[in-house]
Structure formats: structure tokens, C-alpha cells
Amino acid sequence: GNSVTQMEGPVTLSEEAFLTINCTYTATGYPSLFWYVQYPGEGLQLLLKATKADDKGSNKGFEATYRKETTSFHLEKGSVQVSDSAVYFCALGGFFRSGSARQLTFGSGTQLTVLP
Amino acid sequence: SAVISQKPSRDICQRGTSLTIQCQVDSQVTMMFWYRQQPGQSLTLIATANQGSEATYESGFVIDKFPISRPNLTFSTLTVSNMSPEDSSIYLCSARDRGKNTEAFFGQGTRLTVV
Numbered sequence: 488g489n490s491v492t493q494m495e496g497p498v499t500l501s502e503e504a505f506l507t508i509n510c511t512y513t514a515t516g517y518p519s520l521f522w523y524v525q526y527p528g529e530g531l532q533l534l535l536k537a538t539k540a541d542d543k544g545s546n547k548g549f550e551a552t553y554r555k556e557t558t559s560f561h562l563e564k565g566s567v568q569v570s571d572s573a574v575y576f577c578a579l580g581g582f583f584r585s586g587s588a589r590q591l592t593f594g595s596g597t598q599l600t601v602l603p
Numbered sequence: 604s605a606v607i608s609q610k611p612s613r614d615i616c617q618r619g620t621s622l623t624i625q626c627q628v629d630s631q632v633t634m635m636f637w638y639r640q641q642p643g644q645s646l647t648l649i650a651t652a653n654q655g656s657e658a659t660y661e662s663g664f665v666i667d668k669f670p671i672s673r674p675n676l677t678f679s680t681l682t683v684s685n686m687s688p689e690d691s692s693i694y695l696c697s698a699r700d701r702g703k704n705t706e707a708f709f710g711q712g713t714r715l716t717v718v
Contacts, residue, residue, distance in 0.1 A: 523709075530711040580707075590699075593645045
């Protein structure tokens with residue numbers, strides 16, 4: 488079945504540091520890959536996505552590249568801000584044989600704290 | 604995109620009682636899901652809410668404990684029945700359209716505490 492393995496947290500960085508959160512997946516076929524962010528007390532928001540191999544998703548300075556050869560979708564940001572402090576979830580979008588979507592499979596989440 | 608309104612946003616309930624959580628989507632979506640997020644944990648899928656028919660439950664979740672309704676394409680409810688402290692968690696409603704590349708949208712969650 489589908490699964491997502493995400494880097495353990497928590498991660499604490501100083502402002503303007505470089506961020507990498509590792510994510511690898513196991514899936515049949517060619518799933519879509521997502522990063523979601525959850526700010527304290529809120530639901531999940533889509534941060535970025537990639538729908539096929541070698542696609543790069545990007546948003547708000549965050550990037551992730553869909554690497555089929557390494558089954559990875561690592562999240563990176565060149566210079567983090569205090570406002571980036573949140574929990575980040577890697578997710579895989581499975582689908583049925585018919586091609587229609589099914590539920591997302593989530594990684595365990597990584598708590599990021601950025602210190603001023 | 605879709606905006607999901609979920610209520611209540613939080614509640615404190617007595618053990619043995621039931622709570623119904625409502626989820627309203629601002630547009631017609633094909634698929635709706637209910638997740639549980641226990642403190643410090645990731646999301647666990649409870650069930651897929653099917654319009655006009657019984658929900659599809661994941662392993663470890665049963666209809667008697669978590670009855671779900673979905674009378675139309677924009678609305679669903681999840682009831683947490685006969686609650687115990689172990690049910691204290693965040694419950695999240697999610698919606699996704701049928702295309703395999705579409706993202707899922709989430710409500711802000713219901714933070715439930717059972718005392």
C-alpha cells in the first residue's frame with residue numbers, strides 16, 4: 488500500500504537558516520505529492536504540490552522536486568522566517584484503478600520552530 | 604479551490620455523550636473525508652463520506668462509534684458516539700475532487716476534549 492516517511496522532528500532553526508525536511512514515499516503508479524502546513528490552532532493548508540516526476544512545486548519560498556528515481560519529495564527553503572514556524576506534512580495522493588482520486592496518505596509531520 | 608467551514612471549532616464533552624461535527628463546503632465536491640489527529644500525531648483517516656450511501660470506514664473505525672452522514676455534495680456530519688477520554692482529539696473534515704492530481708482542502712478542525 489501507499490506510505491509516506493517523513494523526517495522526524497522537531498526542527499529548530501535560526502532565522503535565515505536553510506531548511507530541508509526529508510520525505511520519501513512508497514506507492515504504486517504515479518501519485519501526486521503534496522506538502523501541507525499546519526499553523527498552531529488551524530487546519531491544514533496546501534503549501535505546494537507536484538503531479539509528475541521531475542515537477543517542482545514552489546510557494547512562499549518553499550520548493551520540492553518530485554524525484555521518482557529516489558521516491559522522494561524533500562521540502563526546502565533557502566532562508567526561513569519566524570512566521571514559518573508550523574508543522575509540515577508530506578502527503579501522497581493515491582488514486583483508484585479508474586483514475587479517480589482517493590484519500591491522501593500523510594507522513595508523521597515535522598514541527599519547525601524558527602528562532603529570531 | 605474550496606473553503607470548508609467546520610463547527611464547532613472546539614468542545615468539552617462529558618464521557619458517555621455524543622457530539623456531532625458539521626462540515627460545509629462552499630462548492631460541490633466529489634469526495635469528502637473525515638480524519639482524526641491525536642495530539643502531536645499525524646492524520647488518520649476515519650472514513651470516506653459517500654453521498655447518499657453509507658460511509659466507507661478504515662480499519663479500526665466502525666459506524667456505530669463514528670456515524671457519518673452526507674446528504675448532498677456540500678455537507679457532511681461526523682458523530683463521535685458514547686465518548687471516552689481516548690476520543691479527545693482534533694477531527695478534520697477534508698474535501699477533494701475526483702481528478703487524481705487535485706489537492707485536498709481542510710476545515711480548521713474541531714478540537715474535542717472528553718472529560
